[in-house]
Amino acid sequence: MKYRELDDRTYRKLCANIIQEIEGFKGVVYRLDDGKATTGYGYTFNRNDNLAIWEKAGIRLSDTEREHLKKVDAAPAHEKTSIAVKFGRVLTKDEASNLLSSSTLANYEGPANTLGMPPSVERAAYVALTYNRGVGSAVSRMQPFRDAVRRGDRATAWYEMRYNSWGSNAGVEVGLRKARSMEAQIFGLYDDPRAVTATEARRVYEIIRDNRQHIDELERRFGQNFDGQQSRSETNVIYLANRDYQYLTSEFGAVPTISEAIAPARERFLADAAKRSPSMARYLTDEAFQNGEINVAEVWDGDLPYESIGHSHVVGSLQPSFDVSMMDNADLNAAHSRQSLRASVTVAGMPDPLDAEATMQLQENLNKLGLVDYRNEPLSVNGSYDSYTRAAVARFQHQEGLEISGVADEVTRRTIESRAFIAGLQNEHAQQLRALPTLDHLQKSNIESRPIEWQRPNAPPYAEHQMPDAIPVPSYVDERAAATQLGPYLNDPRHPENAQYALYTELGRRIPDASEDRLLQFTAACHTSRITADNLSICHLDERNLTMGFLGNGALSLPVTVDLKKAPPEPEQAVAQIAEYDQQQALVRSEYLAQQQQMSRSGPSL
Known part of the structure; x- marks a missing residue:
């Protein structure tokens, strides 16, 4: 939080101006609704040093007035008001100002002093509040506000001042909330509302997300809520403050509705989120912001210290302590120069991108690739597209240079399938190499560069003339058929009665880690190259170039990659x-x- 600092004279004048306008002036002594004897700009007699204060303020007193103040000072607390209301002195505005600024004000600066607040606009707002509530309440009943000031959390301090610091006397609640709304406006929600930082925008969003119901209910009763519902004019503290505090509103702006107050943060936050995840832009609405439905997960290159995020590459669900999450570039570079930050943005209420079966396949593939969630743990294959799955998907997108959204869109899903397929083949290749009896005699470089090949045993010359049903069908083929029999049409190679079903199942037998989509691609490539289930000779994985080659031994077969x-x-x-x-x-x-029929009808030519 950057204080708007003032010189001492300007600061004290501002304190007096705020107090004078909020408290209002009455020259006579009267009993306030809270039961205290009051005069001038909210001066109360319920103390033991009235005479000393009045004399220090330079107010001339008669002997009778002096004796009366002595009597008030000496009276027990429960009798002070009844004695003080009989004090007949009528103050002028100048005398009331002197009573406030030259002597009384210092008695209410203790709570601000203990927070180390410099002479500033922010301090003046808190001192004015302390003057109204009393020193004891400004400390003991405003601890969340004070904690926020200590850690420099302006947005939380503003929230506490506007909504949670009015007091407890329900009989004067409207007037007290009117004062708090003006003091919060003076204190300020932003360092500079014309240049809201990413960190400020993020913090305002977190406050709205975490306290929306409380804020909405209070605004509905005493102002205007998120949906535009207004309270009656006699209880609308926004309307009343802007009507009654004309000097302060001219200096610090009108007290805003909650929607108006958060608008600068909303615009910055949504713009940042859309920039990080353009595909989510249509979901990043004003309504999603004010409903607290937006989730941002951070993806880092390299680990941060354990104290920051627990050695995790992905930080989920907008924890309030993670204030570095959407820092400006300059701040971020200064804080973590060796890391770069990207973000995954999702919005609550979005439909899951995949059904349960597809999600389970996705989770299996992510585990096969060694991708973990933001707890650095493997995914549970449960079919639920939960925050853990989104974090693992976001990490994969980050590694592949894809747009980071945490959503397994078509491009992401197919890329994951492709990488998982290759990983499966490489793992199978490694197992085959480990099983070779001559492995110890091979050079390591040869092992790493050796391609994977599945080669059909040489068939006898008459093999191509055997009936297809003479070939035993493995049990896994029956499982594939059972899984797809109700789905594919007759023109689909996955259908048992399709002419290419034998080729599809043979490819599945040789490359068991391939997905259905990949097997269909292989089937189409082989079929259009005149490679059949009977003449398929070699399936060759080129690990260096990441290609799969097929070769058939038919007379018309063509190699395909x-x-x-x-x-x-x-x-x-x-x-x-x-x-x-x-x-x-x-x-x-x-x-x-x-052509043959036409030639046969025309006969031989001479």
Whole structure:
């Protein structure tokens, strides 16, 4: 918090001006609603040093007036008011000002002194509040405000002053809340509302998120709530303050509604969040901000000290203590020059991007890649797209240079599947190499660069003429068929009656870690290269270039390579590719047959 510091003379004048306008002037002694004898600008007689204060203020007193003040000072507390209200002296405004500024004011500065507040606008607002509530209450009943000031948390101090510091006398609650609303406006929600920092915006959001119900209820009763509902004019402290405190509003601005007060923070916060996660921009609304529905998870390059975030790369759910979360670049660089920060933004109420089955597959793939949540623990494969899953997805997006949203969109999901598929193949390759009896005689460099190959045993010459049903079908094929029998159409290779089902299942047998989408891609690539289940010879993984090559031993088979760095196409696209190829081949055959028939009808030419 940056104090708006003042020289001592200006500060004391401001204190007096705030108190005078809020307290109002009455020259005669009267009994206030709180039961205290009062005069001038809120001066109360319920003390033991009235005579000394009046003389120090330079107010000339008659002998009778002096004796009366002595009597008030000597009386027990429960009798002071009844004696003081009989004091007949009528003050002028100048005398009341002198009584306030030259002598009384210092008695109410103790709470500000213990906080180390310098002469400033902020201190003047607190001293004025202390003058109204009393020194004891300004300390014992305002501890959250004082704690916020100590840690430099301006937004929390503003919130406490505006909503939680009015007092306890319900009979004068409207008047007290009117005063607190003006004092909070003077204190200020921002260092500079024209240049709100990211840290300030974040803190205001946290306060709204954590206290929305309390704020909304009080504003509905005494002002205007988030939905624009206003209280009656006689209890609307915003209306009353702006009507009655014209000098202060001219100096510090009108007391705002809650929506008006948080507007600068809302604009900055939403702009920052949209910049970090553009795909979430349509969800980042004013309503989402004021309802506290936005969640930001931080992703760091490198670990921070344990005291900061517990050695975690991802910090979830906007913990109030994480004030570094959306700091300005200059502040961030100064605080953590070796790290860079990116953020995942999500909004409560958004539909889960995946169903339970797809989420479980996603969680399995993330675990296969060794990605952990913000607790640095593997994901639980439970089908729930929870905050842990979002954190792991955000970490993957960060590693891959994708937009960090924590949402497994199509691009993210397919990239995860691709990386998990490759990781599975590499793990299987490593297991195969460890099982080789001659492993100890191989060079390490050869092991790392050796491609994975699945090669079909040499078949006897008559093998291609055997009936398909003579080939035993592994049990896992039956499982695939059972899982997909109700789903795919007849033109889909996953359908047991499809002509390419044998090729699809053979590829699945040889590459068991491949997803359905990837197997369909492989099936389409092999089919359009005239590679069949019977002539498929080699499946070759090039780890260096991340490609998968296929080779068939058929007379018309062509070698084909699939780029694993790219996500597989949608199943419908792979099916359409096969259908388009079959149509082209059928057209070629029909044209060839038509030519043959025409030649046979015309006979030999001379």
